[in-house]
Amino acid sequence: MNRRWAGGLIAVLACLAMIGLHTWLGETPREHTTRVALGKPGRLYDSTITVNSSTIGQALYSDNLFVGRSGVIFLAVNVTIATDGTRRSLDWTVGGESNGRSFAARDPITVPEPGFRITQDVVFEISPDDLAGFTLTVLDRAPIYAYDPQLEIDLGVTPDAAAQSLEKDRYAVVRTTRGRVEVDR
């Protein structure tokens, strides 16, 4: 390889390396993510959210009403939201992530008025393979986009625990609640 070609190759490689660096860096994040453990309260703008537990099954009932049967599985995550600040957040995005895939919740979440709390279930329809390592994400967007807080709550489902849970409850009935608003004491 002559000198000119070698120089050109070096320049192309340098450009590719820098483009790779830029891709790795990605876009400037618009949210600040905090990891929270199961059962521990996580703080958003004017609310506190705690993930209590999770259940799986094939048939879904919401407040004793039959909703449907899944070809895969339903995952219901029980959460408590308390608005202990002065304003009720208006734009919440609740989702899930597992194995690099993102999942949307079946129904929007209810956020109580200031001074109140609610315990409700957030339901996802996922593949059994995505149960292990499932993470709940909750984002509270302010009216003007800035650098908003987001919580990532790992449900703590290890591959072994997922296998046991699937063996036991894969075809079970999941009973969920949309919750009742209570005074936050």
Next chain:
Amino acid sequence: MEAVRSLAGSLNHLVTTTAVVWWRTLPRLLVVVLLGWLGYRVFAQLAALVVDVSAWLSLLMLSLGFVVRLSTIIVGLRITGQELQIRQALPLPEEDPRDTSISHLLSLTLLPFLGIYAVFDVVTDAANDIQINYYVFGGLTFERPVLAQLNPQGTVGAWVLVGVIVGLYVVRRLIDRWFERTGFRPLGLLAALVEGFFMLIVLMSGRQLLVRLGNWVDERAFRVWLDYPSWGLQQLFAGLGIDISDVLAQLGALWWDVIWPGVTAMVVEPMLWLALAALVFGSQVVSIADLWRQGEPVGVGVRRGRVEVGDRERGLALGVQEAFFGDLNDKYLPTWQSLRLVLGVGPAFFAAFIVCYGVLSTGEELLRRGLDSLLGGHPAPFWAVAGPPIDLVVTALAEPLRWALLATAFHACLGHFAAHAGAEAEAPTTLAEEAR
């Protein structure tokens, strides 16, 4: 192996010399950065405050902010250039006839500067900041359009906008001529300000005019003709069982979402900044040959009006030519030539510069993200207060380094050209070597 050695040598030279120049000029550069940052911030905040009075006034404030920012960059580059004795490294005659005043450099570099900022969405971000600050100061509302007032499809009619753009162009050319005749420096600054205002209007409203033009074309019957080739292509590949639209969509997504942003941020941006630095250090240099021409260099800024012509008609024709093509001669051509100049240095140097600039940009972005992350998630009113100090910290660290790197790179370009031109003068010694 020689190419790798050359790359390593260029990297070593760029890093060590940049570090030495940065360290030696740091106090002066920090003062310049602070003043520039303060000036820009004041005008940016004023722009948000005066939106209710007039969107045009707000845009004028923003253009003042950009002029301040560019002045800061020019002063910073000149300080680092002085440290490296770049002027002495340029083979210019004793009595250099070129105008090296800030006002002249401003008029020369404003176009590429705002061009760079427009390409990399800095102008759009600044406009967004005005909007956010306006909402933070006055509360969120959708009743009062902020800079959308300047949308030709909004309250301002398209013809009014075209009239303002043409009017500003004429005013700026008149101020330019006045400045040339009198040499009165404030007029140069005024011309730069008018040009900044003109360019911001073109960038922010002119874009909408283009969109409107595109929409008009889309509504015409002949627009369907343009779809025929793609339909034919789809039919052709459908016979082979290939969904060419999907393939092209995926390739397009890869190009526009991954490759192109990387190319612009990591390759185009550093080269444009180096071209701008070349304009600041060696304004009116037309080509490499001119750079090393013995005697007076050919300046692109030599006015045709100053050329003695034989008859009146020819003089008039040249005057008209100057009025219409003067901008091309004074601004676009030097920018283009600067770009050619820095692109012609050689692949190893090019690679080293790209890597250094890329690492610096990445470090700057990581620092900004780190500081944001330390403070955590907060609403816009919080960032309206906390954002500027974070920006100051990042700017104070990154900008001096960037100026030192650009000066060092241009200095290295000169050394490279000197070596290639077989100039008798020795290639400029590096400050890093001096420091050792």
